[in-house]
């Protein structure tokens with residue numbers, strides 16, 4: 621039965637590999653979405669400044685035209701006041717002149733403020749454009765890395781599945797019941813099939829195994845299930861497999877873009 625358990629351990633490593641790569645596949649859309657979000661924020665910042673620049677320039681041109689018209693009105697007013705025939709019309713023209721002066725002053729103030737605003741936008745825009753370009757380049761790189769990671773993960777999953785089928789078939793040729801039990805258990809426990817037992821404790825659920833059961837497990841004569849988590853137990857400290865005991869939970873694998881191939885197991 622030791623030979624079967626050795627194959628079970630190999631199957632579990634392949635299942636762990638599938639789980640790690642499935643996680644990469646599941647996280648990929650989120651990574652892309654986050655990168656896209658950063659890019660869109662940078663684009664929005666740049667676009668707000670760019671449209672602000674266009675609007676400010678256009679308003680300044682409007683004001684310049686208004687000021688030209690007011691200048692003409694002022695000139696007309698100046699000529700008319702010299703031709704005023706009575707006190708009443710003189711005062712009316714004078715009042716009109718005051719209004720022109722007031723409106724001119726308002727337009728000049730607005731124009732001056734807008735010139736300041738224009739300067740601020742012109743200073744900020746290149747930096748915003750730079751940030752956008754940076755985000756765009758970063759997004760391209762992330763997209764390429766994610767695409768490559770997805771392809772690698774898909775290949776790794778497919779390859780692991782093929783290995784699992786082969787190993788199960790090789791177990792089934794001599795121990796069909798054991799192969800069936802493994803396959804059924806894999807479905808029930810979503811790929812977390814094996815429970816290493818070290819020093820009398822199930823590493824999957826932390827149950828202390830009853831002493832007699834632990835003795836049976838150490839004898840390694842038949843397939844035994846953990847009374848608590850119902851996973852297939854194996855004695856992790858058996859001299860046949862290298863100590864220390866494998867961890868109950870495989871650590872989550874980072875989707876490192878530079879990695880060529882997902883490792884089968886840590887430093888094995």
Ligand SMILES: [Zn+2]
Pocket residue numbers: 815822823824825826827846847848849850851
């Ligand atoms: Zn257990």
